Amino acid sequence: MPKPPKKQFDGKRRKKAKDDKTKANGFDEVLQADIEQLIKQNRPEQDDSSSPSPVSLPETFTEIDVTISDISSTGDGLALSENKDHVYVVPFTVPGDKVRVKVVRHFPALSYSATDFLSVIEAGPTRKDELIGCKYFSKCSGCQLQMMSYEDQLAHKRRIVEKAYANFSGLIPELVPAIDETFPSPLQYGYRTKLTPHFAQPQHKKSEDGEQPQGTNVPAIGFTYKGRRMDLDIEDCPLGTDVVRQGLKSERKRVAANISSYKRGATLLMRESTSRFPKDAPTDGSEIKEISGMVSTPGADSGDVIRIERENYVEEKRCITDNNATSVEYVDDYVFGNKAGAFFQNNNSILSGFTEFIRSHALPAGNDKDPRPIKYLLDAYSGSGLFTITLSPIFKSSLGVDVAGDSIISARENARANNLPSTGFAAADAAVLFKDVPYPADQTLLVIDPPRKGCSEDFLEQLLSFKPRRVVYVSCNVHTQARDVAVMVQGDESKNVRYEIESIRGFDFFPQTGHVEGVAILNRVEFPPKTEESA
Known part of the structure; x- marks a missing residue:
């Protein structure tokens, strides 16, 4: 057997932020590795005796045009500055895109600036906006890649794994x-068996004199805006399964009807639960026994039901809304019961x-x-x-x-x-x-x-x-x-x-x-x- 190297590491293990202050100011090891690699690959050769020129950055909240060079492992586009010594991080973009962005914040010590995506000036060769399947895309923080073909998404994720090990x-x-x-x-699309939208503390309306409460405003119910500490109101999420999407609409109505009872914000749960019944089940109203004997907790759902006829059985899907209730899931013929709020794979x-x-x-x-x-x-x-x-x-x-x-x-x-x-x-x-x-x-x-x-x-x-x-x-x-x-x-x-x-x-x-x-x-x-x- 050949002798293994005495030292099997090449010294490239990523350096962590030097202190908590750096971490709190934009440091992300994965993003930082991609930024440093992009700058290194494009850095112009300089005379070692010359000092690097100072980085000149635009004022924050300035709108600028940039061209995307790569996608980071975090899903954001990366655009080099003119001097190729600084990177603009731009969400919802692909390589080759020329886009208009708003500069939000600079991290000069980390060689990048965070930006908001505004519009596409000229689409890159792999950008396919016709594939976007959600009206909230480019605002919601949940998805990053809907403008890419699925083949390109898979290739990108292979590169993520390659870069992780490198x-x-x-x-x-x-x-x-x-x-x-x-x-x-x-x-x-339509694959997520669990969604957890949230809303902030409801604000009470007041009378003109500012004293008597006049009801309660319904806050945004959904997910976080990309790059902001604000909630985006989400009426529907096309990543959810059919019954989960129905459950989201039902839960939004329930929360709106009872908003005055909420003293603080909350996180909602929509979890798909599946039951299987024999095709030859009795039709005289007698109780139908579920095939596995494992059923979700009665009365712990949104009330939405979808029935699907399979070859050998009928499936009934419900949307569980109680974290402590039991949800049921099948993988082939294996059945799994779980607390609905506990971890189980969501696809x-x-x-x-x-x-x-x-x-x-x-x-x-x-x-x-x-x-x-x-x-x-x-x-x-x-x-x-x-x-x-x-x-x-x-x-x-x-x-x-x-x-x-x-x-x-x-x-x-x-x-x-x-x-x-x-x-x-x-x-x-x-x-x-x-x-x-x-x-x-x-x-x-x-x-x-x-x-x-x-x-x-x-x-x-x-x-x-x-x-x-x-x-x-x-x-x-x-x-x-x-x-x-x-x-x-x-x-x-x-x-x-x-x-x-x-x-x-x-x-x-x-x-x-x-x-x-x-x-x-x-x-x-x-x-x-x-x-x-x-x-």
Whole structure:
């Protein structure tokens, strides 16, 4: 076996802001990496002895015309200043766009200025405004990419993953395999099974003398304006599923009718819940039994119902509005109950292909011929059991662990509903997550799906001590994933454990937005024995 480099990082790990003040004044590691790279690629060659010329910036709230050079990993366009030493960050744009913007704020120490998008003067070659499917686009902060073809969106998200590993892993390129093409979502609109619009504290009307209250104004109910601390009134969101969109309209009417009862602002919930009934259900008015026996909480919805006839059953979809009520979701024939306000993936249309991809890559090639094959599944950050349950049939035994007790209760109910007796769940303290795992590490697949902040240093140390044979790392933040994967690749020589990356692929859970999820698959390898030369 060839000797691995003694130092597997190339020193490119991103520097964090020097202090909290810098963070509070526009610092975003991901955006900053893209800005610095764009300036570096276009910086004119200068005599080292000459001092850089001072940056001359327009007054704030000035309107200027700029041409977009690139799209950042945050979804915003990047335009170089005339001197190519400063960047204007412009939302809702694509490369080649010549646009008019309003300069909002300068961050000279970070070499960029934030702007508001005003209009397109000349469209870039990939801009397709006819594809925009929402009247709030270019105002709402929710979407960034509706003016791009879906093929271009997928290609852009592949570049996001590539840049994440280039900028945030610190790994030399030879240790990172080519990033696979982004896995597409079957639906590009109408896919979101959960929306959470909000509104600010209602303002009471007063009489002309300013003393007696005369009712209450209905505030904007929706999402935040892009780049502003203001709410945009959203009557409809085309990203939502049909029943969620109906639920949004119903909830807006309910809030308006009862606005005087709200003493402060609130966040609303619209969550799709699905029931399946047999086609041959009785029509005499007798009770119809749901196929899985798992149903959403009665009376906890908006009152909207959509019925869809499938080949072998009838689906009934409702919009749950109570965070603590039970919502039900199907992934193929697997059924999942969950607290409606708790985390569960929000794009059901991609979950069948996504879980099948994980299932088909859970075991290494030739596992069936291995004298000690992988046959146990450990799912850390298991939540209500999406991966534990959909992967369990290919393992002898499966265990999901999570620090959230409520999620474990839901996961156990889901295991019973799916008739999986060899699948268990346990609430575990984060500090001793691997302590009581009953499986031999060299026959165990570890699946991890942490929150956006990624894995803690303590978790990664526990992982390297446990030494699972194979790891599937699912992430909603490919930048923290790249950082954590690098720790695993670096390994721990004292424990004789490190990992090699088998593959990395992005998944488009949120079309029209700049967000991409990532799946990295890694295999445990040993450090080569030391020789006199390496000692």
